[in-house]
Amino acid sequence: MRRLYHLPLSPFCRKIRLTLAEKGIEVALIEEKVWERPIDFLRLNPACTVPVYVGREGRPMADSGAIFEYLEETGPEPRLLPADPADRAEARRLVGWFDDKFHNEVTANLVYERVNKRLRGAGYPDSAKVKAGSRNVKIHLDYIGWLTETRNWLAGDHLTIADFAAAAHLSCLDYCGDVPWEHNDSAKHWYARVKSRPAFRTLLQDRLPGFPPPAAYADLDF
Amino acid sequence: MRRLYHLPLSPFCRKIRLTLAEKGIEVALIEEKVWERPIDFLRLNPACTVPVYVGREGRPMADSGAIFEYLEETGPEPRLLPADPADRAEARRLVGWFDDKFHNEVTANLVYERVNKRLRGAGYPDSAKVKAGSRNVKIHLDYIGWLTETRNWLAGDHLTIADFAAAAHLSCLDYCGDVPWEHNDSAKHWYARVKSRPAFRTLLQDRLPGFPPPAAYADLDF
Structure with missing residues (x-):
């Protein structure tokens, strides 16, 4: 297997x-x-x-x-990259945006400070980092909102790996209750669409011992 | 253009x-x-x-x-990824190794501390970081040496983007005189092969105002 x-x-x-x-x-x-x-x-x-x-x-x-x-x-269909090479570049650019920029500015400051540090016995969260992460996530929600107001999905007409990269980060934050969804309606609406896909179910069942997620985490109508 | x-x-x-x-x-x-x-x-x-x-x-x-x-x-040939999907994954893994791990452990500690900080007027190099970078680069040279003792190029039989990713980082360090080439002969021999390719010429002509490279930087027989 x-x-x-x-x-x-x-x-x-x-x-x-x-x-x-x-x-x-x-x-x-x-x-x-x-x-x-x-x-x-x-x-x-x-x-x-x-x-x-x-x-x-x-x-x-x-x-x-x-x-x-x-x-x-x-692997089998569906394809998660568009057919056109320039559109593929745009999807991959956005993966880089989330896995690099969002990761450093948000995920590392919030999830890693709050959860990973404790799991590894590496001390308490650095409050300056948590503060920075909470500020930065709003800027990124606005970017997601802006993208989805001009496009159907983050990288264009179809769901791509860019949507999964972004949703993967946000779902980790969401597990910690760290996403101010009320900040941007378009971003929230996009996330609800990704979250309701069958592929998302396995993530919503994750439970870390000693770190229960908030009730809204697994709620499709959050 | x-x-x-x-x-x-x-x-x-x-x-x-x-x-x-x-x-x-x-x-x-x-x-x-x-x-x-x-x-x-x-x-x-x-x-x-x-x-x-x-x-x-x-x-x-x-x-x-x-x-x-x-x-x-x-773009045109030559291809810089192998034909076989698993071999492609290995080449891309190594790109990630250098652009992520080597970057954080070495390039950021040496090149960014010594050069970028000064260019941006952001203060003096942090000596603890420079020291960490100098220590880490040896471990990475050993990894490169080990790979090239078991393979013709970093990711296999042919030159790939993995060789270029690694050489791109090392050439930046080399511009600062920060590569202890005597530490690993196999790594040095591999770099000499990459450096002697016509594609490398443009990099060897780079000159930063106020930051002249050491003489060996552009020397193919360094």
């Missing part, structure tokens, strides 16, 4: 879980405490990051971007 | 410049002081990062990963 080594609140893992579910590829999920640097896992990925995907051929693949492109090239 | 907005010592821009040169695509290089947040440039890329590529159709593209995939999908 195909395997995905992951962590529940990793946006990079969630992006791949959404991709797998949307394409109907079943995997066994294996939680991997990367901060303990398990020797067997280091053999699969010397960078010691999740996600790592192991397909039927048994060859481990690391880096969520590389895994996504592999699944897109070899 | 095609344009590339760039900064000379940006490893992400250098990766794209190498890709363009290897494929024989001519571009006008436009230096962009992103830290001044020029309003016209923000219109091209709201993330305000380089590289930004503008092709013949005039549509701006941001994010070096997205630009690379576009050039690979639409």
